[in-house]
Amino acid sequence: MPLKQSEAIVLRTYPLREADLLVTLFTRAEGKIKGVAKSAKRSRKRFGGALEPLTCVRAYWQDRAGADLARLESCDVLLSPLAAPMDYPRLVALAHVAEMLDELLPDREPNDGIFRLAWAVLQSLETGSIWLPIAYFDLWMLRLMGFLPPLDACIECAAPLAGQPAYFHALRDGLTCRDHRRIASSEMSIESRSLAARIFRSPVERIVEELQGAEPTPASRLADLRKFLMQIIHRHLDRHLQTAAQLDRLD
Secondary structure, three states, X not given: OOOEEEEEEEEEEEEEOOOEEEEEEEEOOOEEEEEEEOOOOOOOOOOOOOOOOOOEEEEEEEOOOOOOOEEEEEEEEEEOHHHOOOOHHHHHHXXXXXXXXXXHOOEOOOOHHHHHHHHHHHHHOOOOOOHHHHHHHHHHHHHHHOOOOOXXXXXXXXXXXXXXXXXXXXXXXXXXXXXXXXOOOEEEOHHHHHHHHHHOOOOHHHHHHHHHOOOOOOHHHHHHHHHHHHHHXXXXXXXXXXXXXXXXXXX
């Protein structure tokens, strides 16, 4: 079989037999694939530190006839999260990006928009506060997946929400006006909705540079937006992300 190659992001690795690893990659060319890295625990020449989660690599693999798993031949490191100082919040943020990609993306369906989004956000997570890059990633991820409802009008009556209070509920997507809010709804601030609109107009590096500056963005500023996005994700997955709870504890 011909050797394939592509830029890729390592999502997860699992031990497989004595020296092998089962690797999940999000490749630019073919989407999410799973493959076996033979003798990866022993071969520093072929893999080295290239299989650390969220490492951006150029991957080389073969798809074998009749086999469910690809054979991963080697990886060249292009961008490593381990090159930057690492603390617990940054580890949780990286794990969140990996879990989102692994849980939401189907196998073998390339998506260049999501690939470029993940690659850019990983670079933005190298320094500074994690909260703005994570909000940026989650918003764009849901939009590119087709899960994000409009944020500028009530889903019940289509009334414009610009400058008006807006509410969301755990059991349904979208925002409502004051007249159509349900019991136990949460409010999304005008500031959060304005930030979401700004995120959709600018690349992540510009948003981070303009908004964080010398003072990092606190988690509390994005709490309502993050809650709204996580509720949508959990409804579509029908389960909760492990990293969502970890991010909540960081607050």
